[in-house]
Amino acid sequence: xxxxxxxxxxxxxxxxxxSQLVVEAAIRKGLEVTYLPSYGxxxxxxxxxxxxxxxxxxxxxxxxxxPLCVIAMDVLALDKYQAMVAPGGSLIxxxxxxxxxxxxxxxxxxxxxxxxxxxxxxxxAKVANMIALGAFLERSPILGxxxxxxxxxDVFPERLHAxxxxxxxxxxxxxxxxxxxxx
Amino acid sequence: MDRRLTKGNIALxxxxxxxxxxxxxxxxxxxxxxxxxxxxxxxxxxGGVFIPAxxxxxxxxxxxxAAASGKRAMTSSSGPGISLMQxxxxxMAGSDxxxxxxxxxxxxxxxxxxxxxxxxYSQAVHGGGHGDYHSIVLAPASVQEMFxxxxxxxxxxxxxxxxxxxxxxxxxGQFQEPCRLTPREPVVVPDKPWALTGCKGRAPQLLKSxxxxxxxxxxxxxxxxxxxxxxxxxxxxxxxxxxxxxxxxIVAFGTPARIAKTAIENLRARGIRAGLLRPISxxxxxxxxxxxxxxxxxxxxxxEMNTGQMLRDVQISAHRDSRIFFYGRPGGGVPYPDxxxxxxxxxxxxx
Amino acid sequence: MNRIFxxxxxxxxxxxxxxxxxxxxxAHRLIAEAIDELGIRERTIGIPGVGCCVFLYHYFPxxxxxxxxxxxxxxxxxxxxxxxDKIIFAYQGDGDMAAIGTSEVIHAANRGENVTVxxxxxxxxxxxxxxxxxxxxxxxxxxxxxxxxDFKSEGYPIRMAEMLATLExxxxxxxxxxxxxxxxxxARKAVIKALEMQNAEMGFSVVEMLSTxxxxxxxxxxxxxxxxxxxxIPYYPLGVFKERTGKDFL
Ligand SMILES: Cc1ncc(C[n+]2csc(CCOP(=O)(O)OP(=O)(O)O)c2C)c(N)n1
Numbered sequence: 001x002x003x004x005x006x007x008x009x010x011x012x013x014x015x016x017x018x019s020q021l022v023v024e025a026a027i028r029k030g031l032e033v034t035y036l037p038s039y040g041x042x043x044x045x046x047x048x049x050x051x052x053x054x055x056x057x058x059x060x061x062x063x064x065x066x067p068l069c070v071i072a073m074d075v076l077a078l079d080k081y082q083a084m085v086a087p088g089g090s091l092i093x094x095x096x097x098x099x100x101x102x103x104x105x106x107x108x109x110x111x112x113x114x115x116x117x118x119x120x121x122x123x124x125a126k127v128a129n130m131i132a133l134g135a136f137l138e139r140s141p142i143l144g145x146x147x148x149x150x151x152x153x154d155v156f157p158e159r160l161h162a163x164x165x166x167x168x169x170x171x172x173x174x175x176x177x178x179x180x181x182x183x
Numbered sequence: 184m185d186r187r188l189t190k191g192n193i194a195l196x197x198x199x200x201x202x203x204x205x206x207x208x209x210x211x212x213x214x215x216x217x218x219x220x221x222x223x224x225x226x227x228x229x230g231g232v233f234i235p236a237x238x239x240x241x242x243x244x245x246x247x248x249a250a251a252s253g254k255r256a257m258t259s260s261s262g263p264g265i266s267l268m269q270x271x272x273x274x275m276a277g278s279d280x281x282x283x284x285x286x287x288x289x290x291x292x293x294x295x296x297x298x299x300x301x302x303x304y305s306q307a308v309h310g311g312g313h314g315d316y317h318s319i320v321l322a323p324a325s326v327q328e329m330f331x332x333x334x335x336x337x338x339x340x341x342x343x344x345x346x347x348x349x350x351x352x353x354x355x356g357q358f359q360e361p362c363r364l365t366p367r368e369p370v371v372v373p374d375k376p377w378a379l380t381g382c383k384g385r386a387p388q389l390l391k392s393x394x395x396x397x398x399x400x401x402x403x404x405x406x407x408x409x410x411x412x413x414x415x416x417x418x419x420x421x422x423x424x425x426x427x428x429x430x431x432x433i434v435a436f437g438t439p440a441r442i443a444k445t446a447i448e449n450l451r452a453r454g455i456r457a458g459l460l461r462p463i464s465x466x467x468x469x470x471x472x473x474x475x476x477x478x479x480x481x482x483x484x485x486x487e488m489n490t491g492q493m494l495r496d497v498q499i500s501a502h503r504d505s506r507i508f509f510y511g512r513p514g515g516g517v518p519y520p521d522x523x524x525x526x527x528x529x530x531x532x533x534x
Numbered sequence: 535m536n537r538i539f540x541x542x543x544x545x546x547x548x549x550x551x552x553x554x555x556x557x558x559x560x561a562h563r564l565i566a567e568a569i570d571e572l573g574i575r576e577r578t579i580g581i582p583g584v585g586c587c588v589f590l591y592h593y594f595p596x597x598x599x600x601x602x603x604x605x606x607x608x609x610x611x612x613x614x615x616x617x618x619d620k621i622i623f624a625y626q627g628d629g630d631m632a633a634i635g636t637s638e639v640i641h642a643a644n645r646g647e648n649v650t651v652x653x654x655x656x657x658x659x660x661x662x663x664x665x666x667x668x669x670x671x672x673x674x675x676x677x678x679x680x681x682x683x684d685f686k687s688e689g690y691p692i693r694m695a696e697m698l699a700t701l702e703x704x705x706x707x708x709x710x711x712x713x714x715x716x717x718x719x720x721a722r723k724a725v726i727k728a729l730e731m732q733n734a735e736m737g738f739s740v741v742e743m744l745s746t747x748x749x750x751x752x753x754x755x756x757x758x759x760x761x762x763x764x765x766x767i768p769y770y771p772l773g774v775f776k777e778r779t780g781k782d783f784l
Contacts, residue, residue, distance in 0.1 A: 023188055027361050035188065035359040060444030062358050065519040206616060232615045236608070237641035244605035244638065248581075248612025251599045256612065274602050379597040379613070381620050383576035389591045391600035 001031075001056040003142045004064050006081050009073025009094075011046040014129030018071075019050040020155050021133065025147035026054045034062035047076070054142055069139065071132050073115070078102055092135045092178070094128065111135050111181045118173055127170035134174020139183075145171060186361035191329045191351065192217035194362050195285060196225070198333030199257050201365070203372050204283070205231035206256035208245035210238055210264060213297045214353040215287035218259045239264035243271040243284070250275070250282045251390050253378025255337050259285035262295060262303060265311075272346050273312030276407075277392030279377070281340035283333070284318075285349045287356040290514045298515025299354040299438055304492035307350045308465045315404050317411050319347040319418070320465040322436040326360035332463070334366055339418060341373050343410055350465070352488060354438040354517065411467075420463035421472055425451065429458030431527055432476055434497050435486040436462050439518060443486055446523035457484075457527050465493070473500035484508045484530050486523055488516065506533070542566040544575045546593050555748040555755025557712035558586055561654055562593050564718070565623070568726045569596070572733065578621040579613060581606045583630030586660045590625055604635025607642035610649040621732055623650040628669040629659040632694050639698070639740075646703025646737040650728045653694060653740055656747035657766065664750025668692045671765055676750070691769060695742040699775035705737035707776040711744040713762040720772075736778055744770055 005022070007015045019035065026033045036051040051067070053059050066086040072078035074097040082105060085091050090109045093102075096116035103110045113135060115128035137145055148171060152164050189197075196218045199207070207226055209219040223233045232249075236242040242258040249256035260268065265286045275282055286307060290300035307320045319339045321332045332349060340347040379388055394400035422440075425447060426432060433443045440461040447457045460476060462469050473496075477483060483505050485494045490513045498507055510526040512518050541547060545566035552558045569575050575596055582590035584603035591598035601609040606624035614622045631639050631653050639651060658676055659665045666679040669691050673682040683691075699707040706728055710721035721743060728739035744766045748758035 023359070027186065027188060033188070033361060036354070037357070037359075058444070059360075059441075060446075060448065061442040061520050062354065062360075062438075063442070063517060063519065065521060206612065208612065234611065234615070234645075237637055240605065241608040241611075241638050241641060244602065244608035245612035245615075247601070247605075248599065248609035248614075249616040250612070251609070252613050252616035254616045256616070271602050271605065274600075278600065379579050379599055380617065381577035381579060382595065382597050387591070387595045387597055389598045389600075391591065391598070393588060393600060 001142060003054045003069070003140060004052065004067045005069040005071060005136065006049065006051050006064070006067045006084070007071040007073070008047070008049045008077030008081055011048050013048070013073045014126070015048045015050055015073060017155065018129045018133040019052055021148050021151060022052055022054075022136075022143060024151040024155050025143050028151055029143075029147060031056055031142070032059045034059050036062045049077070069136060071136060072098065073129070073132065074098065075102065090139045092132050094132060096128070109139070109181065109183050111139070111178050113174065113177050118177070119170060122166065122170055122173065124166070127167055130167045130170035131174040131177070134171040135178035137171065138175040138178035145175065186363050188359050189326050189362040189364065190217060190357065190359045191323075191326045192287065192356045193221055194326045194330040194364065195333050195349065196221040197364050198330040199283070199337075200225060200229060200231070201330075202255060202334040202337040202370055204255040204257050204337060205229065206246070206249040206254050207231070207258065208234045208236045208242040208256070209258050209260065210236050210242055212261045212264050214289060214356055215259050215261050215285065217356070218285065218287075239267040240271070243268040246282045246284075247271055247275055247280060250280050251379050253375035253380060255283075255341070255372065257283040257285065259287065261287050261289045262291045265303065265306070269312035272318065273314050273316060274392050275346050276312070276316035276318065277314060277403075278390045279344040280390055281344050282346050283336045283340055283349065284346060286351070288350060288352050296515045297353060299352040299488060299517055300513065300515055301352050301437060301439070301488040301492070302513060303350060304465065304487070304489060307348050308468070308496070316407060317345075317466050319343065319345055319414060321347065321349050321420070322463060322465050323349065323351050323355055324437050324440050324461060324463075325355070326358070326362045328463070329355060330362055330364060331367060334370060341375070343414055344377070345410070352438050415467040415470075418464060419467045419469045419472065421469040422461040422463060424459040424461075425456070426458035426460065426476055426480065428456050429480050430456045431458070431482040431484060431531055432480040433457060433459045433484045433486055433523070433527070434462070434473065434493070435459065436465065436493065437488075439486040439488055442518055442520055443523050446520040446527065449520055450524055450527055455527065455531065462493070468496045468500065470496075470500040473497055474502055477501040477505045482506045482508065482530055484510060484526055486510045486518065486526070489513050506530075542570045544569040544594060544596065546595055548592060551589055551592070552586065553749040555746060555758055556586070557743075557745040558654060560712045560718060561652060561743050561745065564722050564725045565625075565652060566594065567722065568729050571726060572729055574621045574729070574733070577619065578623070581609050581613070581622065581624045583624065583626035583635065584661075585627035585630050587625050587627055587654065588661070604630050604633070605638050606630070607635065607638040607647070607649070607651060611642050611645070611647045614647055614649050618648070621729060623652060623729070625652045626654070627660060628653070628655045628657065629667045632668050632692050640701070643698050643738040643740065644701045644703045646705075648732055648735050648737055650732050651738075651740045652725070653742045654745045655694070655742055655770065656745040657691070658747055658750045660747050660750055664747065671769055693770060695740065696775050698740050703738050704740065704776050705778040706731050706739035708740075708774045709742040709744065709770060709772050711762055711767060711772055713744070713746060713759040731778075
């Protein structure tokens with residue numbers, strides 16, 4: 001069992017949070033995990049990039065140039081990582097911030113979601129990241145909704161616990177949208 | 184066993200605390216700032232001392248003062264700061280004073296960059312400071328090893344009364360993995376009857392490295408040589424992967440070794456039998472292990488994130504009939520598994 | 535017979551390696567006397583710098599750590615933090631402290647490290663053969679200022695005791711001289727006071743001692759004494775530049 005994902009966007013889009021959820025959920029399942037955030041210079045200018053590798057075996061490389069999944073939360077992330085997606089892999093693109101015509105690859109499963117608008121329709125743009133994570137879960141053979149739900153209380157700080165139901169709703173919405181996209 | 188997602192630098196800092204290091208002195212430099220930041224928060228909680236020193240020169244000399252008192256003491260830095268520490272490291276080696284120095288490497292020369300790199304192998308392993316000495320050098324390749332090898336470094340430093348270094352590239356320092364943050368075995372700090380604690384009830388003691396009289400320094404160097412020979416004999420640490428049937432042996436440490444593991448799995452899925460020897464101790468280097476494996480495995484690919492520093496140790500160690508190939512990515516370049524796979528395939532194709 | 539003058543217990547009976555006429559030996563004696571007087575020998579640790587003072591352990595029956603050139607105040611910091619109940623002193627020359635080691639001494643003083651520095655100012659790098667130091671007087675000829683120190687090129691001699699006195703962490707900063715019995719007597723009091731203040735945990739204390747180096751000054755011992763009086767003291771005034779009276783920290 002092996003999975004990897006690169007998530008990219010800008011600071012404030014909640015990439016840290018969803019990657020943290022994925023990692024904690026995997027650890028809870030007894031899986032091996034590596035979590036590589038951007039640091040130093042890369043972090044300047046507010047970019048956030050995270051590479052997560054999950055496996056039920058020892059993990060060698062914590063980096064990959066053909067991830068099975070890319071979550072691009074804005075156009076800069078798409079430009080950088082679309083070409084890398086492994087053939088047959090998935091691209092989850094936040095088309096609230098990415099023009100549809102930029103999605104060029106035909107050999108991968110591209111899930112385009114207007115995450116910001118979908119989130120707004122649930123009441124707040126803040127859960128756009130959860131919409132994207134929902135789509136990731138729908139495609140992931142390793143993690144499911146229950147796994148994330150189980151760790152949300154630990155990953156979210158106390159003061160946000162009241163928001164957990166809303167976040168779970170956003171996850172489900174993301175899963176529904178992704179389920180409608182042919183694999 | 185409870186494993187928590189932990190950043191490499193934090194695992195190392197917590198390892199120091201668990202090793203009963205209570206004295207840390209340091210000066211900020213990326214990419215290792217998590218270490219002083221963590222220790223400034225957590226050392227006071229266990230009665231320890233953290234001093235934000237005025238320079239790396241001051242840091243390492245403060246380490247020397249605390250360590251000469253018989254306490255476990257540490258500093259950490261990166262390239263330029265480690266260069267500034269070399270004089271005092273040499274003094275400590277010459278005066279038989281144990282300490283732990285951490286180098287989360289940044290690329291160079293000069294101010295360089297902060298991307299992952301292994302450009303300080305030669306400095307750490309083949310001297311760095313002046314004079315005829317060695318530091319014990321350990322190279323973690325996982326967050327768990329950042330923790331475990333820090334404890335090990337303190338043990339080795341105390342056992343041999345010698346500076347021990349941990350060198351890691353920034354990837355190991357910055358990435359996160361689940362980590363058990365308790366020592367594998369209970370930590371024992373040995374008695375240090377040589378420490379300078381005031382001469383109450385005993386003869387005065389001295390820690391020095393100056394030997395001016397005829398033959399004194401030579402005699403001292405030969406004693407040190409004996410110590411290094413014992414270290415070479417007893418303290419080699421390494422890991423192997425799939426060498427049983429390998430037709431090519433990759434030798435790599437730190438991050439490139441991790442990436443090589445993935446490359447090896449991918450190659451084996453294609454029927455190409457590569458294996459790995461990962462030195463964990465760089466001094467002492469696994470000279471005999473490289474040699475013995477190279478008798479049967481004729482082709483060796485050394486992978487480093489520099490232009491070929493450990494390479495020379497492999498060349499010296501390997502059997503004379505070995506074919507040694509090198510793949511290096513200096514200055515912050517990090518190889519992908521693909522890159523290493525391509526190098527292996529090319530090496531195997533060569534006659 | 536009633537002895538009224540004898541070797542201090544904290545000074546070993548050894549032939550000296552210092553040149554005849556050098557006042558390093560007087561400084562040693564004063565420190566040994568103070569250690570005896572305060573009864574602290576068994577909990578005192580000395581840290582010599584690199585220079586003529588490096589053989590400290592040869593003369594003092596105390597624990598000694600040999601520091602790299604100029605770094606004794608940093609070593610003393612680490613040692614004192616590890617053993618706050620010990621008396622830690624550094625013993626540095628003017629090359630050691632006022633040239634290569636300025637950073638370490640200033641920051642140890644500024645942190646108010648509870649240690650004492652005995653600073654031997656003989657205006658040259660003695661051990662390496664009398665080269666020009668930052669403390670060398672204007673016009674003074676040395677092996678590397680053969681035409682005399684010129685402020686246009688080499689700047690002015692640096693006054694460490696005054697400079698360190700400006701730092702809040704310093705509890706005691708004074709300059710004394712070692713060339714006449716009267717001055718030695720004053721110096722004796724300063725050495726005792728510095729160690730007493732450390733014992734009382736009052737912070738960083740420094741005693742600058744104007745010292746002869748007749749060998750490298752290329753003069754006789756008697757001429758060297760005159761040079762201290764007529765050339766050094768006019769530029770390096772004696773006195774107390776800072777003295778805290780209690781634990782009156784900010
Ligand atoms: C890093 C370094 N540079 C240079 C030296 C050489 N050196 C040894 S002693 C000394 C000067 C000592 O002069 P000072 O501190 O004034 O003491 P003195 O010998 O005059 O008592 C020098 C430059 C050294 N040991 N280490």
